[in-house]
Amino acid sequence: MDNFVFRNPTEILFGKGSIAEIASRVPTSGPVLFVYGGGSIKRNGVYEQVRAALKAHKLIEFGGIEPNPAYETCLKAVDVAKKERVQFVLAVGGGSVLDASKFIATAALFTGADPWDILRTHGSNVTAALPIGTVLTLPATGSESNGFAVISRRTTSEKRAFASNHIFPIFSVLDPETTFSLPTKQVRNGIVDAFAHVMEQYMTYPAEAPLQDRLSESVLQTLIEVGPKTLSAPRDYQACASLMWSATLALNTFLGCGVPQDWTTHMIGHELTAFYGLDHAETLAIVLPGVWTHQLSRKREKLMQYGRRVLGVDTAETAIAKTEEFFHSLEMPTRFRDHGIAADEAAGKVRARFVERKTTTFGEHGDITPDAAAEILRLRA
């Protein structure tokens, strides 16, 4: 186990009816920017619940955050936040709305000349942000309880992440009932996203961290058990609750304490979304088995442990195959051809992007080069 620092101050309000509790958690009587997405919250009752809970507050609405939230849209919200002297940002939706809100809350107080610098520097220049609260309606990204956000710039096909202690939500409501009306595809995406988050912190090499290994395996096993249930019975409260809590733990940074981490799959996946518009989770399902196959000799011990403990299989190769089968059982494709994309072309584009951006190498050994990324993608035709 390596040294680490862990801190996660987000208060979780978990369970049905919890939206009603948020008023006492909003630390200001000033104007609140109420950020949401495409309007599903107006169809499933969440919008009304939020308005009722915050009836004593002045709510400034900003809807229309899109999947893979656009930098350009966020800047419009920042203008509103400044003009209305907003004191708090309430994000109501999935990871995209939450990530957008984190960027908006940061950019609203950013004193640099160009807000893109927040993303260009991965957040290292962030010194403040408006306080943020969230009502999560889609278990997937873990954004409800971490200090990360990912924003896409449409004009340049760039997708960038930033991190800061200032963007941990001060509270997050996780009410499984808000997920009952989600489209199947979004639930599927969320399961794969959470699964991949655990894997980025787990599927590396043995590091004398038996507790962290078992905690990660606990989340993987639960996702495999309850994920399919949430698809076949979308109003099964208990299954939805376990999925929601699993997705939060998958990326609240607890599992990765003191252990090596990979993140190759996410780095490559972000580029595939930027180039081809694939859903984030769709990119992960393509890339993850490719990373494992490419790094088979170095990940073999952990692949075998995962196989034995989680899947009940004996070899690394079978563990990879069974993982693809799990994705397929969720109706999640795992090959470029399923999306009509030529693997060679994707490999070339991603390689060129990494070379151009002088991206430092990544992976738990820090040696996945642009060429290696291209090799990984060519395995996924």
Place this chain on the structure above:
Amino acid sequence: MDNFVFRNPTEILFGKGSIAEIASRVPTSGPVLFVYGGGSIKRNGVYEQVRAALKAHKLIEFGGIEPNPAYETCLKAVDVAKKERVQFVLAVGGGSVLDASKFIATAALFTGADPWDILRTHGSNVTAALPIGTVLTLPATGSESNGFAVISRRTTSEKRAFASNHIFPIFSVLDPETTFSLPTKQVRNGIVDAFAHVMEQYMTYPAEAPLQDRLSESVLQTLIEVGPKTLSAPRDYQACASLMWSATLALNTFLGCGVPQDWTTHMIGHELTAFYGLDHAETLAIVLPGVWTHQLSRKREKLMQYGRRVLGVDTAETAIAKTEEFFHSLEMPTRFRDHGIAADEAAGKVRARFVERKTTTFGEHGDITPDAAAEILRLRA
């Protein structure tokens, strides 16, 4: 899964050398009350590391906190804190020093007439406390990352717990090297204490919380794996690190989110310490198997799950026997006779205490009466 609220703002600084990082985390340049126990920190180098890290601060020392920290001793520290206008309390030691420091930090700002009221009301009247930081030297109680403290009043043989959001440490240093020189008995006690903490949140009845079950099983399995190693090889850094992180997770309140909890063993155990001076963990090792045996029919499903998943055995009865064997492997006795105490006498005293105090019943079903507590103890002759 039931509704829950979870918040744990403590920053964990984990790993060797981390004491050097604390100065930047102390939120004041004012006087710091430096609380410790019997002086072991002066023999193992921790005292010097703390003084070096905080060389720019005025440190007011208060040593001599005893195991099962005495209310009477804490009041002396409160006088010092008030007189010296202390702005921060730094606890350096095990759970007793940490719990004492939490009480001192609370009582220093308490405006009621009698500080015992903090404990009499279990903390419900606490509205403020001085900020607290800790350097943990004994993995056991979880006090380094929760809002609980237990204090003993010597003059009346009472042991009482209180809880408050105000007493979460703002930071805690967990450096496994500080545990290398611990007496074997204290390491043994810590393993059993952490094990029992998990069990109080786990060994109840199935509650449709598969993630929480697996997380708890992860900690139990790790304690069973690394616990004996830390006894046989006390300078095995990695084993000590896994024990330390396991003990923190065992009672940072995460495992108990949304699931029924028991705590019968602790309620009864506290009385045995108060009456007979047994170490806290010694009482848990006596009482826990008794609670399971007494409640066998209602805990059978979870006992079998624990047996299957953690111990590799098939029946509830064998799971109980194997747990006692695990305690014995740590040289931890599990019967009153091992301590020369008559079970009947202990049962009578504890029953009378609960009756006299009009203790509400406890356990996950809320129906363990004073009579039931006596029955449990009579099983442990």
